[in-house]
Amino acid sequence: MTTVSMTVNGKAVSEDVEDRTLLVHYIRDHLRLTGTHVGCDTSQCGACVVHVDGRAVKSCTMLAAQAEGADIKTIEGLADGDTLHPVQAAFKEHHGLQCGFCTPGMIMCAVDMIRRIPNLDEKTIREELEGNLCRCTGYQNIVKAIKAASEEMRA
């Protein structure tokens, strides 16, 4: 067992976990923040994307112990009370989801790319979505939502 301490959505947390515990399982099973999903066991789908110290990473491909001392943000930490984050609102507005399974990862990925890249065009958005798979939408409306949110957030 090892004691892990980190900040999750602004709140300090600390717990004893098995050393082999993945960050995603710590978030879901220990902290009960189940918005972060597990969609594969090959590190390819991106349903588990969270921000670690401000950067999008796959929380299924990292041990909780590797995140010791880190500042974590999950999908639950994006909205401001009842007001959705602009990327969440854009996914709703532009119908960027169907079943919703990939959505938390898509949105965390989108927030990260909007932070890094000014003036996102469609081609860049599609390249940046490389690590996030969606089995429902065909991506069109996801790309539309991210473009709209990016423009709104830059305005």
Place this chain on the structure above:
Amino acid sequence: MYALKYHRAKSLDEAKQLISQSEDPKIVAGGQTLIPTLKQRLASPSDLIDIANLPDFAGISVSGDTVSVKAGTKHFEVATSADVQGKIPALAHLAGLIGDPHVRHMGTIGGSLANNDPSADYPAAVLGLNATVHTTERQIGADDFFQGMFETALEENEIITSVDFPAAEKAAYMKFPNPASRYAMVGVFVAKTSGGVRVAVTGAGACVFRVPEMEQALAANFAPDAVASIKVPADDLNSDIHGSAEYRAHLVTVMAKRAVAAAIA
């Protein structure tokens, strides 16, 4: 994943000590290869020694015509570094093609080289630019470093500390990514340096390799046409559901041509 003990090393000396004290240790840096391997239960180390947070283990510096990249530097940093973009744009371009943004935020150059996946991108840049790999024990030239499928010159528990890349007059990397995994089906790195021309191929064979015939042709005439009719033999190339050995052999010539065209553009 099998049970294991996790240690976060605070110094290189502590890392070495932890390694020597453990029964079956494994170093973890970015974890983007090792964690998936552990999840599949394809490895079962007793102890994981995390070197990602060692002081002074990440960063990029330029001295004269050499770009030095410390082993813990993430792919994302290499891709976006103004120093790398300025001195060796082909290297920054290559790093930006690895996996996806999330993988690039975690994965390190040291981990990629130590792993030496037959389809990994960095080995092509290291061999193509004739870079030098520095470890806790010694320096290893690119031609000696890569030895076979997932095999390198590294001794057990020797740790890569940095890689020195000499800048090239002209260089480019062309990758034909596997549409599903994004690893290279074939990737070709060409570089024209004061020491001659080098052509390094990844993805096609068991391990990154040079193509001397293309290097000679390009030394005489650094133009796409010079390599257009040079074919590598398909005999020892990879054949799998994604493409036959003949297909990969063909791709080597096509990617080499495109790389030369990009290098002189």
